[in-house]
Amino acid sequence: MIIPAEKRRRGSRLATAAAVLLFTIGCTATGFALWGNPPPSRPPASAAVSAPSQESVSAAPSPEPISVPPTPRVDRIVGPTLTASEPTQINVPAIEVDSVLMQLGQNPDGTVQTPSLDEASPAGWYTGSPTPGAIGPSVILGHVDSRVQGRAVFYRLGEMRPGDEILVTRADATVAVFVVDGVEEYPKDDFPQFAVYGNTDHAGLRLITCGGEFNETTRTYPNNVVVYASLVSSHAA
Amino acid sequence: MNKKTALWCVPAFALGVVVLTGGPAFAATGDASYQGTLDAINGSNGSGTVSVEVSGDQATVTQTVTGLAETFDGKPYPHVQHIHIGAKGECPTTAADTNGDGVISTTEGQPSYGEIGTTLSTSGDTSPAAGTDLTLAGMGANYDYNRTFTLDAATAASLEAGTAVVVVHGLDPATLTKAAQDAKSDLVPSLPLAATSPALCGALSESQANMPDGGVGTGGGSTSSGADMGLLALGAGALTAAGGAVVIRRRLIARG
Numbered sequence: 001m002i003i004p005a006e007k008r009r010r011g012s013r014l015a016t017a018a019a020v021l022l023f024t025i026g027c028t029a030t031g032f033a034l035w036g037n038p039p040p041s042r043p044p045a046s047a048a049v050s051a052p053s054q055e056s057v058s059a060a061p062s063p064e065p066i067s068v069p070p071t072p073r074v075d076r077i078v079g080p081t082l083t084a085s086e087p088t089q090i091n092v093p094a095i096e097v098d099s100v101l102m103q104l105g106q107n108p109d110g111t112v113q114t115p116s117l118d119e120a121s122p123a124g125w126y127t128g129s130p131t132p133g134a135i136g137p138s139v140i141l142g143h144v145d146s147r148v149q150g151r152a153v154f155y156r157l158g159e160m161r162p163g164d165e166i167l168v169t170r171a172d173a174t175v176a177v178f179v180v181d182g183v184e185e186y187p188k189d190d191f192p193q194f195a196v197y198g199n200t201d202h203a204g205l206r207l208i209t210c211g212g213e214f215n216e217t218t219r220t221y222p223n224n225v226v227v228y229a230s231l232v233s234s235h236a237a
Numbered sequence: 238m239n240k241k242t243a244l245w246c247v248p249a250f251a252l253g254v255v256v257l258t259g260g261p262a263f264a265a266t267g268d269a270s271y272q273g274t275l276d277a278i279n280g281s282n283g284s285g286t287v288s289v290e291v292s293g294d295q296a297t298v299t300q301t302v303t304g305l306a307e308t309f310d311g312k313p314y315p316h317v318q319h320i321h322i323g324a325k326g327e328c329p330t331t332a333a334d335t336n337g338d339g340v341i342s343t344t345e346g347q348p349s350y351g352e353i354g355t356t357l358s359t360s361g362d363t364s365p366a367a368g369t370d371l372t373l374a375g376m377g378a379n380y381d382y383n384r385t386f387t388l389d390a391a392t393a394a395s396l397e398a399g400t401a402v403v404v405v406h407g408l409d410p411a412t413l414t415k416a417a418q419d420a421k422s423d424l425v426p427s428l429p430l431a432a433t434s435p436a437l438c439g440a441l442s443e444s445q446a447n448m449p450d451g452g453v454g455t456g457g458g459s460t461s462s463g464a465d466m467g468l469l470a471l472g473a474g475a476l477t478a479a480g481g482a483v484v485i486r487r488r489l490i491a492r493g
């Protein structure tokens with residue numbers, strides 16, 4: 001048997017990965033604890049289980065087993081979903097947020113764009129994420145503060161608590177109603193991409209801003225605050 | 238998962254802002270993106286994440302694995318890993334252990350995840366032929382894997398069909414029953430069953446969001462006496478855990 005010589009080339013990348021994973025775990029644990037949804041009902045995924053019984057139905061002696069093509073899995077969906085429609089407005093009564101939404105893509109370095117700090121900026125929907133109400137992690141970003149306007153649109157985001165409502169008005173004149181599942185704070189250099197932007201089995205929403213103790217020397221915030229929410233209903237605007 | 242870019246909440250970020258006028262979420266990239274979470278199987282206690290970015294006939298796989306068996310015969314454990322294709326696109330349950338030895342062998346799991354389509358090797362051959370070459374395997378308990386290679390047609394078709402599954406192999410023999418410890422591998426009879434049996438499994442699904450890099454620069458610092466950050470008990474726990482990871486990183490650097 002061939003066993004390779006020990007390699008140490010992976011160095012700090014490896015531990016960074018470990019840190020990311022720890023955050024993912026912490027976050028997932030919270031998410032599960034806070035999700036009040038009942039266990040999802042199983043769609044016909046069990047159809048695959050019953051497939052082999054077709055074999056025994058054929059009574060005629062057959063030298064070769066009948067080949068049953070595998071049935072690809074069906075990803076189950078939990079809770080309501082809406083068809084895609086771009087968001088235009090966000091309203092969060094618990095922290096008195098009422099903002100139109102701009103659209104934000106990615107910077108050339110692959111990071112997500114943020115609204116301008118030179119003017120009183122609204123919050124923005126990340127166009128690389130699903131529209132609010134569609135299945136997946138829809139992402140809305142807002143500044144915590146800025147030099148021009150002082151307290152910015154998501155200044156109070158860290159006050160949000162499970163059960164708080166988030167209302168997003170969409171271009172199709174529907175209002176998507178989300179309820180907060182959990183609130184987390186992460187160091188920016190160990191941001192858990194999979195927890196925030198990874199696939200979900202429901203129509204999810206993430207509100208993101210800066211957090212932690214502002215560093216006067218580097219003039220940066222070290223952390224991000226992320227609010228996790230799920231679609232519960234919708235109504236006409 | 239690119240961490241090389243530091244992120245700042247400074248006004249310089251405003252320079253990069255462009256207001257887009259809608260369009261589909263993936264307009265910027267155009268090509269397909271898949272992802273999966275790697276969950277423990279056969280009681281390995283490991284975990285991980287994996288993403289596959291497809292651009293033309295090129296695939297870039299980015300994977301993070303932690304908590305697997307660390308050593309094998311006193312050396313870093315070679316965890317062979319593959320994209321399995323062409324079956325249900327699922328990870329097997331314990332019901333797949335048809336011989337009842339307590340281990341879902343690679344063969345027993347195949348009705349769920351299928352045959353090897355691509356070997357996620359550290360260098361060279363990525364075909365099924367390299368599937369059990371231990372010299373090309375991810376090594377040790379924790380590792381990052383990032384490689385771009387030419388994607389074969391069968392794996393590409395399985396990704397599109399939603400039936401591609403990433404499987405990482407290699408169990409700690411000490412966690413198995415005596416009988417399973419003594420059993421030979423169903424793939425390579427010269428190896429023990431533990432060496433080739435599945436340890437992590439994750440079905441790949443098309444990504445719902447285009448994952449950006451790093452954190453988010455959403456603060457200008459005018460209210461530097463502090464925003465209303467509600468402190469979270471679990472958040473604090475996560476910060477403590479991160480401190481632990483930093484310590485690990487320092488130790489690794491010291492060892493290197």
Ligand SMILES: [Cu+2]
Pocket residue numbers: 317318319320321353404405406
């Ligand atoms: Cu495999």
